[in-house]
Amino acid sequence: MFYPFAFSPVCGEELGELTARHADFAAAGCGLAGISCDPKFALAAWARELGAPFPLLSDFWPHGAVARSYGAFDDARGMAVRATFLVAAGRIVASQVLPAGARRDFAPWLESARAVRP
Numbered sequence: 001m002f003y004p005f006a007f008s009p010v011c012g013e014e015l016g017e018l019t020a021r022h023a024d025f026a027a028a029g030c031g032l033a034g035i036s037c038d039p040k041f042a043l044a045a046w047a048r049e050l051g052a053p054f055p056l057l058s059d060f061w062p063h064g065a066v067a068r069s070y071g072a073f074d075d076a077r078g079m080a081v082r083a084t085f086l087v088a089a090g091r092i093v094a095s096q097v098l099p100a101g102a103r104r105d106f107a108p109w110l111e112s113a114r115a116v117r118p
Helices: 009-020 022-027 040-050 065-069 107-116
Strands: 034-036 056-058 082-088 091-098
Touching: 009 022, 009 034, 009 040, 022 107, 040 056, 082 107, 091 107
Parallel strands: 034 056
Antiparallel strands: 082 091
């Protein structure tokens, strides 16, 4: 999943929920990763603070290159947007992009992960 900024309120709520539900996603055969354009040092600090059991990846340089490749970068604001992708067997099988400030509902994503599990 792409998210705008480390240490921001909505992103923190989402990452906290995913940290709490990590075992459920793992049982569904789903690996999690969070991606933002924040520097790796900020993400390392945030991961420690959250106790995140999955990687928080930096798309800092070239700035937003990975987010752009997924259509999840806001050029005007210089940040990743709130976008979620479910990848199975190397293919995107589900995706969602939300407007700024909207919070993701992870329950349908867990169900989708269970549905595509081999």
